[in-house]
Amino acid sequence: MTCSQIVLLLDILRRTSILGMMSLKTFLFVCLLVGAGESISRADQGKKHGDEAERLQARYTPMVKLIEGCLPAVASLQTFQAQNGGGVFTMGVGSASVIHEEGYLLTNNHVLFRMHQGQAFLPGQPPMLFRIIATMSSEDLALIKVDAGKSLPSLKLGRSDDLMLGEPVVVIGNPGGLAHSVSEGIVSGLNRSTAVAGTFLPGMVQTSAAVSGGNSGGPLINALGEQIGVITSKNLDGENINFAITADRVREMFPILLSAELRYGFWLGLQVEMLGPSVIVQDIGEGSPAEESGIEIGDSIKEVNGREVRDGVDFHLALVGKAPGGRLELQIQRNGEQRTVEVELGELELLKPVAEEGVEGGLKFEGFEGSWDALPNFDELEPVADGVVKVPNEDAYKTDNGDNYGLCFKGFVKAPEEGLYTFYTSSDDGSRLSVGNKVVVNNDGLHAVQRKSGLVRLPAGLHPVTIAFFEQGGDEELEISWEGPGFSAQVVPEDAWFHLP
Known part of the structure; x- marks a missing residue:
């Protein structure tokens, strides 16, 4: 017992006239009993707290730690989509992952379909409007950006060339508008093919982690906390048969998705490796600014304008907004x-x-037969x-049975003003489809209906165009x-196509 507690006990005994009837031995014995009871109470309380800490620690599994570390870098998206006429909008939901601390997010192109305005919701952050930086319908990928005014937690984009069947994965997203929901599963299939909005997507990774509408664009995460895929679609005829674009495919397509030189009109003339763990110069254009500066193939780029670049994706993001000069x-x-x-x-x-001068509306065509x-x-x-x-369409000429023809x-296509065009x-x-001598869209091969796209920067006016097409069967x-x-x-x-008679 403390001194203050002994004084308090003496006062209580005096007030109740008990103290006068006690011997010194009796009084000391009472003090010992009270002190012992207090010690037992403290011991019980300490044991209780210890048990709670042990229980909490037992529940704080590697999976919980993984989700805790990744969650701040996953955004729930809310989009407002314009309908045909009347100023009517509908709301859509999706997901995205922060791939760079400056606010660049990766998602699916179909999440942004007909989007008029969109908001991103990150844990611990106020709602933020986002703007579209780049889209690529042929790969169902899109890059968006939020302006948070500070560095954001980001996910490391991993590799998918060594995925193992059965390895554990996590999906974080916005299914049905339920922000930052988590599901777990395994890698259940490799090199799958699927289609989204008419776009054929090969080389997908299949997962058993539960996915619903609104998960599209969100990350598929491995046990190391690395993003190894972008959730894109699910098989509606089965349970937990879901698909994601692989991280390696994202890396390979990223230079085309962003197309910084075309998008912003500058010329650097430099290509870097996209699958490696660093930024290695892979190719240099002849006579380009990169060549004139003395950069050599094999150089490892560490920083761009004082900004660290860790891989090829970082390097291309460092080129956003750059201009000639x-x-x-x-x-x-x-x-x-x-x-x-x-x-x-x-x-x-x-x-x-x-x-x-002298052009007329429409395109010239020639029809061919063959397989x-x-x-x-x-x-x-x-x-x-x-x-x-x-x-131009498939009916300009066709064989009697509609098979084996080309x-x-x-002619010419007319760009109404200078800028970046996606065909x-x-x-x-x-x-x-080629504009001038440049192949803009290559959608070749035998396949069902699929949509491919390509970018070209055009000044206003007429530009030579060639479109080739073939049909084998079906x-x-x-x-x-x-x-x-x-x-x-x-x-x-119709009023964009012309030819010389």
Whole structure:
């Protein structure tokens, strides 16, 4: 007992007249009893707290730690989608992962379909509007950005070339609008194929982790806390048969998804390895600003303008918003030595428009007969039909049974203003679209209807265009769409096609 407790006991005994009847031995014995009871009470309380700590520690499993570490880097998305006319909007939900601390998020293209405005919700952060940086419908990938005003927790983009059947995985996302929901499962299949909104997606990873509408765009995470996939779709005819775009596919497609030089109009002329753990220069364009600066193939880039770049994705993100005439200061490592290289960005050379004198509406076409597994060189074949069509499609010419034929359209497409244009071909079987001498969309091969896209930066005016198409058997389809400055994806209208008579 403490001194204050003894004084308090004496006062209680005095007030109740008990103290006067006690001997000193009796009083000391009472003190011992009270003190012992207090010690036992404290011991019981300490044991209780110890048991609770042990129980909490036992429940704090590696899975809980994994989710605790990854959750702050997973966003729930809410989108408002414009409907046809009338100013009517519907709400959609999806998921995304933070892949860079400056606020870059990876998601699915179909999550952003017809999006007018979108918000991202990250744990511990206020709701943030996001803007679309880049989309790629042919891979169902999209890059968006939030401006948080501070560094955000991010997920490391892992590798998927060594995935093992049965290894544990976690899905974090926004199923049905239930923000930051978690499910677990295993890698249950490799190299699967699926289709989303008419887009054929090969090489997918299959998982048994539960997925519902709203999980699209969210991360598939391995036991190391690395993102190894982007949840994209599920098999509605089975239970827990779900698919994700692999991390390696994201890495491979990222330079095309972002297309920084085309998107912002500058010229660097530098390619880096996308699958390696660092930023290694893989190729340098002849006469490019990169070559003139003295950069060499094999150099390892460590920083861009003072910003650390850890892999190829980081490097390409460091190019967002750059412009012709801007300067890049690169910290590189060559043969074990650190050095600084400065690069002045050039201006991307645009395709030159052609004169509009004498042109008429529509495209010329030639029809061919034959059986092919891939697009032939139609210039070497003899056409069986020709003419002019208002828009290119599979019906310009076809055989009696609709099989084993090909079409080649030539003429001009008119860009209404200078800017970045995305062209799409939706075809069954193969198709290819070229502007000038540049192949913009390659959708070749035998396949069911699938949509592919490509980017090109065009000045305003007429540009030579060639569209090739073939059909071997079964159904046939050819549709050409585009999106550009001030307008969303739509079928290229009749008044955009021209030819010389």
